Amino acid sequence: MLEIKDLHVAVEGKAILKGVNLTIRDGEVHVLMGPNGSGKSTLSNVLVGNPRYEVTQGSIVFNGKDLLALTPEDRAHEGIFMSFQAPTEIPGVSMTNFLRAALNAKRKYFGLEPLPAQEFLKLLREKRQLVGLDARFMNRGVNEGFSGGERKRNEIFQMAVLEPLFSILDETDSGLDVDALRTVAEGFQSLRTPQTSALVITHYQRMLDYMKPDFVHVLADGHIIRDGDVSLGYEIEEKGFEWLLQ
Amino acid sequence: MDNYYIPQDNHLTRFVQLHGGEDEIALTLEPDSRLDLYCVEQEGGRRTVTVNLRERAALNLVVLTLHEGESHLRLHVKLLGEGAEVSLNGAVIGSGAMKSEQDLLVEHCVPGCTSTMLFKQVLGEDSSGYLSGRVLVDSGAQQTASEQTFASLLTSPMARAQALPQLEIYADDVKCNHGTTVGKLDEAALFYMRQRGIPEAEACLLLQHAFVGDVLQHITDEAHRARFTALVEQKFRGQISRCNVCKTPCKQ
Ligand SMILES: Nc1ncnc2c1ncn2[C@@H]1O[C@H](COP(=O)(O)OP(=O)(O)OP(=O)(O)O)[C@@H](O)[C@H]1O
Ligand SMILES: [Mg+2]
Numbered sequence: 001m002l003e004i005k006d007l008h009v010a011v012e013g014k015a016i017l018k019g020v021n022l023t024i025r026d027g028e029v030h031v032l033m034g035p036n037g038s039g040k041s042t043l044s045n046v047l048v049g050n051p052r053y054e055v056t057q058g059s060i061v062f063n064g065k066d067l068l069a070l071t072p073e074d075r076a077h078e079g080i081f082m083s084f085q086a087p088t089e090i091p092g093v094s095m096t097n098f099l100r101a102a103l104n105a106k107r108k109y110f111g112l113e114p115l116p117a118q119e120f121l122k123l124l125r126e127k128r129q130l131v132g133l134d135a136r137f138m139n140r141g142v143n144e145g146f147s148g149g150e151r152k153r154n155e156i157f158q159m160a161v162l163e164p165l166f167s168i169l170d171e172t173d174s175g176l177d178v179d180a181l182r183t184v185a186e187g188f189q190s191l192r193t194p195q196t197s198a199l200v201i202t203h204y205q206r207m208l209d210y211m212k213p214d215f216v217h218v219l220a221d222g223h224i225i226r227d228g229d230v231s232l233g234y235e236i237e238e239k240g241f242e243w244l245l246q
Numbered sequence: 247m248d249n250y251y252i253p254q255d256n257h258l259t260r261f262v263q264l265h266g267g268e269d270e271i272a273l274t275l276e277p278d279s280r281l282d283l284y285c286v287e288q289e290g291g292r293r294t295v296t297v298n299l300r301e302r303a304a305l306n307l308v309v310l311t312l313h314e315g316e317s318h319l320r321l322h323v324k325l326l327g328e329g330a331e332v333s334l335n336g337a338v339i340g341s342g343a344m345k346s347e348q349d350l351l352v353e354h355c356v357p358g359c360t361s362t363m364l365f366k367q368v369l370g371e372d373s374s375g376y377l378s379g380r381v382l383v384d385s386g387a388q389q390t391a392s393e394q395t396f397a398s399l400l401t402s403p404m405a406r407a408q409a410l411p412q413l414e415i416y417a418d419d420v421k422c423n424h425g426t427t428v429g430k431l432d433e434a435a436l437f438y439m440r441q442r443g444i445p446e447a448e449a450c451l452l453l454q455h456a457f458v459g460d461v462l463q464h465i466t467d468e469a470h471r472a473r474f475t476a477l478v479e480q481k482f483r484g485q486i487s488r489c490n491v492c493k494t495p496c497k498q
Contacts (some may be wrong), residue, residue, distance in 0.1 A: 048441050049440075049441075050437055051437070071440070071446075072437065072440040072441055073440045073443050073444065073445050073446065076440070076441055076442055076443035077443050081441075081442075082441055084438065084441075087438070088432075088434045088435050088437075088438040089435070090432075090435045090438065090439070090452075090453070090456070091456065092455075092456025092457065092459045092460070093439075093452050093453065093455075093456045097452070098439070098442070098444075098452070099442075101439075101444045101448060101452065102439075102442040102443045102444050103443075105443045105444055105445055105448065106443045109443075141456070142438075158442065162442065162443070
């Protein structure tokens with residue numbers, strides 16, 4: 001599904017990623033851990049084409065396509081979704097209008113007509129229930145006045161509506177209370193198919209429990225310094241990163 | 247000169263299209279009357295609107311500026327009767343070499359009146375927009391409440407915005423506020439939308455539409471609001487040039 005080779009990235013002239021290699025196959029869930037500032041969100045942002053991040057070297061191939069050559073919107077249509085670490089507020093653009101625009105743009109990309117209004121509203125209702133998001137949020141501006149936890153829940157709701165092939169969850173667990181995390185994680189699991197994959201960024205063991213990742217990677221100072229299975233994640237929870245950095 | 251005279255206790259809604267040349271409109275609102283006036287400036291020109299409001303009369307004005315020429319709107323409101331209310335709202339959407347100037351003056355002559363100004367401009371290409379709002383509170387006009395909000399969004403590096411709210415207060419028991427902002431499209435919001443698959447042009451359009459959304463909310467009548475919303479959308483999509491919104495065929 002995704003193949004990252006020797007990826008170097010700079011932000012405002014400063015090198016952040018210094019040769020990252022990562023391969024994610026269909027159906028796999030990978031967890032990415034690493035100290036604050038190690039470049040996890042940078043990697044996520046590069047995958048979704050955030051123009052603030054400059055790729056200085058390396059390649060990313062997504063389902064046979066040169067990902068770096070695609071616009072952010074085309075990457076989304078090809079099936080990449082990011083649950084933002086800090087989702088943005090868009091006052092005045094209602095959730096409903098926002099998702100209608102997103103969904104219909106994707107349909108257009110695949111030569112399909114816009115979804116009829118009734119079907120669209122039905123879809124929103126189903127997906128809201130899946131992640132436990134109240135109907136009253138639909139007429140509000142995107143994330144406008146949402147609490148931290150509500151924003152995170154809203155990210156997974158959008159993921160449920162857009163049905164991506166590859167999802168990046170950048171600290172989606174932080175900000176969610178215990179019950180909300182369970183609901184959101186169960187929602188996430190129910191969306192999984194043998195064709196979908198995910199890259200999950202987290203600092204916490206609870207997320208490892210819920211995600212049941214196939215692989216765990218540790219990013220430090222712009223390099224992946226360790227790959228392992230879920231036991232690596234638990235070891236980090238216990239011992240911290242220090243022992244890996246030596 | 248168009249004279250509108252709103253008799254006591256009457257409630258009226260009017261839609262006015264402003265074309266080139268000079269226009270003068272004089273409005274008198276008798277006690278307890280209400281006028282909802284919705285105007286579209288679809289060609290450049292000079293407009294002067296003077297309004298007198300008697301006791302408890304209410305004027306709700308929404309002006310939409312869509313042309314690519316030069317326009318000057320001078321609005322002079324006198325609150326002459328206690329309890330009168332005026333709500334002045336405008337959205338300027340500039341493209342091409344448009345020059346728009348909105349010159350607003352509200353005089354609070356008696357106690358207990360309310361005035362609000364909400365003007366927003368989205369300026370693209372080489373357009374420029376100038377907003378000037380002056381609120382004058384006479385010494386006898388206690389318990390005046392007034393608010394001025396001017397906000398500009400620049401969507402091109404060549405576009406220019408100016409906003410100048412002014413308060414002149416000669417009474418002591420008043421509540422007057424003003425706020426001015428000038429900004430660009432929110433990059434983070436744009437990227438968020440693109441990540442969800444909304445093409446950049448469409449995302450810009452949604453943000454611009456949202457920016458003037460609260461001005462359009464002042465159109466209380468649903469049919470008129472839908473009409474204005476559609477005009478705004480067409481303008482943002484570049485589907486309006488000069489006067490193809492007119493019912494009468496254009497000279498061009
Ligand atoms: N837009 C930006 N402008 C300037 N510096 C940035 C920007 N984005 C990231 N950086 C810098 O790049 C480095 C990596 O940041 P990044 O957000 O990728 O870390 P992270 O691993 O996600 O950390 P955390 O666990 O705290 O979320 C940091 O030093 C950060 O300050
Ligand atoms: Mg981060």
